[in-house]
Amino acid sequence: MLSELKKALTAINLPVDWIGIRAVRETNTTRYVRDAMPQANGKSFTMGAMVEVMVNGCLGYAATNSLEQRSLLAAAEKAYNQAVAASQWWIYPFQEKSERPKVVGEYISPYSQPFNNLSPGEINDVLVKTCKALKVSDKVVQTVAEATSTEKESWFISSNGSEVYQKFLLFSNYHGAIAQDGAIVQQRTNNGWQAQCYQGGIELFLQPDQWQSVELIGQQAVELLTAEECPSICTNLVLAPDQMMLQIHESIGHPLELDRILGDERNYAGGSFVKKSDFGNLIYGSPLMNITFDPTVSGEFASYGYDDTGNVATKQYLIKEGILQRGLGSLESQARIGVDGVACARASSWNRPPIDRMANINLEPGKASFDEIISGIEHGVYMEANRSWSIDDQRYKFQFGCEYAKLIENGKLTKTLRNPNYRATTPEFWKSLTKVGNTSNWEMYGTRSCGKGEPNQAIWVGHGSPICLFADVEVFGGGS
């Protein structure tokens, strides 16, 4: 691949300041079983390249799914024409040295067993068995089990000598049950919809406590049918790491994206309540809050060595002891806004341009054990696993719902609660962060489908967090 791309790059003869080619080859394999019956077994293979040119500070791109040299040359010409046509109206004069610096390197996901160590038949056997194990009662009306693996390679070369190769192995493991008793319907899954997402090989498929955990999910779906409704009250809220993932993603990750603050996303995903002047000053949350952009965590879903413009990925504090430090902004956004950012120019594939994206956004562990947190609460609610999410276009007013909750009374988890929800505003919520769990309860999850951008892009992100206690939060139940 690399030599073909280099040949094309050499053959392009256009009056440009800079030119880059980013090629992607990706195979996504889905195996999905419902109620112990196969629903989908297949592969999606995509391959193509985006040619990007810089002409007098303007960028234009053209992407093609044909890697023949003539197609790449034609793409380069289209990209050039796009850049020239836009030059009169271009937003900011980018520079090769600062926005497309030379970079050379390689990144490969950690793994111990390749995906083909298990045959399609063996994977289906496990998924069928999972569905059967989930059906603990006649009240379970639907069971699902899904394994998704992705092998993705990318190559980035440029006229100023960049040469980056990255290979990602991504794996997601999802299963869940829906239980029904008349009009009462409840769902329970393994940490929320497709949240078990990691980098690695097929070794991620079967966990040591797999069957115990699967059966518990089925049992809890049934248990929720007769559980009390979550009360409507302002109280202490303890969130498990599988809900913290969503909380971090929506109320920290997105509002800190510099392209949102610059207004690029206002027509689609929205803006942000965070302003340029807030960096270095804003008290985002309590002093217990330490948030990092960390694409270096081994096995976390959105680890990588370089972003899609070749910027080297390093760990950075976004929020330290509650104070906002820097934004989630690419080299382009950093130049436009004048705020420090990170290596986060990412594209969902060869056919979309890089934009500001989260990678792994993590809440660093604190000091409290699970027992220490729960035992110190007189009254509260403990919630696990996201099932509903909505937040405004400034990332300020949110409402999230979870699958499963427990009442906390006098320092103990007591009754199971169904339809647990909570709502708040972002600054108020993070300032109410009272306790942060330690490394013993720090867990990481991810998602494949963070949507953003025009044209739209769905990309994979990772989030790690311990359990956390928030004081005086409005919680409530379901029903009309």
Place this chain on the structure above:
Amino acid sequence: MKSEELSDLENSFNKLIKRVADKKADSEEFTLKLSSERSQFTRFNQAKVRQTGIVTDGWVELTLMSNQRTAFSRIPFTGNSEYDIGLAIAALEEMRKEIPQLPEDPYLVLPTGNNTSREIHQGNLLAEEAVATSILKELDSLDFTGIYAGGAVIKGYADSCGQKHLFTTDTFSLDYSIFTPEGQAVKGTFAGSHWDKLAYTAKIKEVKQQLDLLSSTKPKTLPKGQYKTYFAPAAVAELLSLLSWGGVSESDLQQGNSALAPLSRGEKILSPNFSLKENFQTGLVPRFNELGQMAAFELPLIDAGKLVNTLVNSRTAKEYKKTANGANHYESLRAPEIIPGNLASSDILKILDKGLYISNLHYLNWSDRPTGRITGMTRYACFWVEDGEIVAPIENLRFDDSLYNFWGKNLLDFTNFQEFIPEVGSYESRQLGGSMVPGMLVEDFTYTL
């Protein structure tokens, strides 16, 4: 798309179909699904170009069925027949090895029938190099943000029975928001198959007038509570979109995943003023599905508040002993239409009297799907109304209410006019079609934050 280019792609697809058919064993069946596009995406912020480019993309999905088992393989479709056929044959061979390992699929549906169709909708779009100037020179100093997406989209289908469909269309959409210095905005879309400069100029002139309205008064902060609310068609389309996600699907209904289950069971009712149907008469989206079956031109789903049909594909029909109605794999809405009511445009503010005028909604999700409860946010050009007059724009509010309220007992009326709200999504590829919806007036809509 130029007719020669379209002809080349169609020929390539035909060659691919023939080669796969030639390779097919007697015991095998197959379907081939095609999606291809030539798209320009030009993105704007502050009435400047932020990103601009061209995407040439395409894929075919080959599904092989044999011995009551099935697998699929999606591969690139480039138009280079030799290359594309090579990929398809390799995929076929790989699936042949895999299929015997898979469990039997008791509800596998094999392609049957003899449907064919060929629809070519040619348009008159802006030249690629003319997009930025044509759009931006009309804007003066407006804070304009959004995206122009335009070009050809091709959808195709073929199978081992000899069914074949091709649908191509040249379309564009300009999806935009224009902001006041205070952060209030007017959001709109300008879409079609023929760029009409005069219509675009008129649209921008109309937006400028709306912006003046937004700029004239400070936004009003409202306490949470219940308010009489008028939803403009774009906001109604957002609410309607949730019915494609755990709503009108028969399989969702059967598997505990549908918000319409209480309606189906007769436990809850909707207003007799609420009627919803699939309407393919406009020809904006293909009628064929993943098995080459053609949906009826019209299919009523909710008629005067009663659930008269769900969307049923052949697989669901086989599993639950229902009658298939040409629904797609996801049993989602493809050409939805809400039937208009009696509320005249000139009466909207007068009958609203005191309450909220909501132009757009944002980030909707089920907060409790089994009871039909939806949460989301107001967004852009939303106003407080008193004595039938617009008083001020509002600070955004979060809502959380059940469709059994706002399409049920609290629905006062739909407008007597509809608007076409185009589908402008582009996650996997540029989407087609949209929804035809009226505005609606609702009593006691619940705002929570």
